Amino acid sequence: xxxxxxxxxxIIEPNSRYNFSHEDYMTSPATSxxxxxxxxxxxxxxxINKFPKNTDGNYSKDSLDxxxxxxxxxxxxxxxxFETYQRYLFALMFDNSIYLKEFDIENFxxxxxxxxxxxxxxxxxxxxxxxxxxxxxxxxxxSLPGWHNPKKVNAYFETFKLNYQFFNNDAIKHxxxxxxxxxxxxxxxGTITTPDAQKVDQLKPFGEKKVAFEKHFIFEVARKLHPLIxxxxxxxxxxxxxxxxxxxxxxxxxxxxxxFEVKSSVAVWLR
Numbered sequence: 330x331x332x333x334x335x336x337x338x339x340i341i342e343p344n345s346r347y348n349f350s351h352e353d354y355m356t357s358p359a360t361s362x363x364x365x366x367x368x369x370x371x372x373x374x375x376x377i378n379k380f381p382k383n384t385d386g387n388y389s390k391d392s393l394d395x396x397x398x399x400x401x402x403x404x405x406x407x408x409x410x411f412e413t414y415q416r417y418l419f420a421l422m423f424d425n426s427i428y429l430k431e432f433d434i435e436n437f438x439x440x441x442x443x444x445x446x447x448x449x450x451x452x453x454x455x456x457x458x459x460x461x462x463x464x465x466x467x468x469x470x471x472s473l474p475g476w477h478n479p480k481k482v483n484a485y486f487e488t489f490k491l492n493y494q495f496f497n498n499d500a501i502k503h504x505x506x507x508x509x510x511x512x513x514x515x516x517x518x519g520t521i522t523t524p525d526a527q528k529v530d531q532l533k534p535f536g537e538k539k540v541a542f543e544k545h546f547i548f549e550v551a552r553k554l555h556p557l558i559x560x561x562x563x564x565x566x567x568x569x570x571x572x573x574x575x576x577x578x579x580x581x582x583x584x585x586x587x588x589f590e591v592k593s594s595v596a597v598w599l600r
Contacts, residue, residue: 354417355464356587359562362414363593366551369407373400373547400542401514407550408511412476418562419485420466421588422569426489428581429572433490440488444481447472477512479504491568500557506531507550513540555598559591 353361376399380392388396426432441447449472457463475481479501486495496504509529513521519540526536566589573582593599 351413351417354413355421357590357592358414358417358421358588359558359591360593362410363555363558363591365410366407366554367594369403370548370551373403373544377544396544397541400544400546401519401540403547404507404542404550405511405515407547408477408507411507411554414558415476415482416470417467418588420464420470422486422489422565423466423469424464425585425588428574428577428585429489429569430574432572437488441473441485444484444488445473445475477508479508486565489565489569491565491572493565493568495561495565496557497560500561502531503553503557505529510540551595552598555593555595556600559599562589562591565589 353364376396380396381389382392383389426434426437438447447469449468453471454468457468470476473485475485479496483495483501486493506529509525509532510521513519513525517525521532521535521538521540523536526532526534566586569589570582570586573585577585591599
């Protein structure tokens with residue numbers, strides 16, 4: 330048995346492949362998120378391939394139980410990265426809005442306040458004192474609620490007046506299902522309660538059922554989120570870049586274009 334330690338003493342430096350930092354998201358939110366999805370998929374696939382099987386080729390009961398626990402536990406972490414992608418993209422767009430033609434900051438905040446009343450936590454704000462790398466956009470996005478609601482997220486991005494729907498209707502349907510499943514795992518002990526099941530059409534038949542997924546669920550989530558991320562990021566990015574001021578420096582324009590970069594080690598999923 331390992332020596333007993335306090336919880337915080339178990340925190341270690343991540344392995345090189347698991348080394349995701351907020352600096353990555355501050356450079357290219359979509360590429361950083363897709364990197365996590367592929368590594369989450371690879372982690373589950375490793376378990377799928379290595380867990381013991383019976384002589385008939387089927388998983389042993391212990392292997393099947395453990396695999397289901399791992400697949401279910403992976404979804405909240407993946408959706409946590411998805412929320413980070415959304416918030417950082419919004420933050421970076423706001424930070425760079427000084428380079429947009431005719432960006433009306435007063436009207437922007439009027440529209441934001443119609444969606445959600447902004448309340449900056451002054452104690453949280455004070456924690457950044459002494460830092461010279463604080464993103465005002467990130468302080469703003471951290472203060473906005475509703476990042477688990479794709480329709481509200483659309484409304485936030487609409488405040489930039491780019492005439493582009495960030496998540497299309499199909500994307501909204503997929504995301505509502507994933508967010509509700511995440512909620513059931515995190516907040517209701519892994520059971521889809523009857524009231525929660527009624528919130529999403531696709532989940533209505535699953536009221537009071539425990540959340541358990543087939544082994545390839547995370548693979549499918551990663552695969553389906555690739556084109557979703559590409560459409561949302563590239564679509565709004567193209568509109569954003571079109572509105573940049575004429576006298577922007579090449580260096581600054583390259584940094585802004587990097588924000589909307591969408592790359593993945595599984596490039597075929599982006600087609």
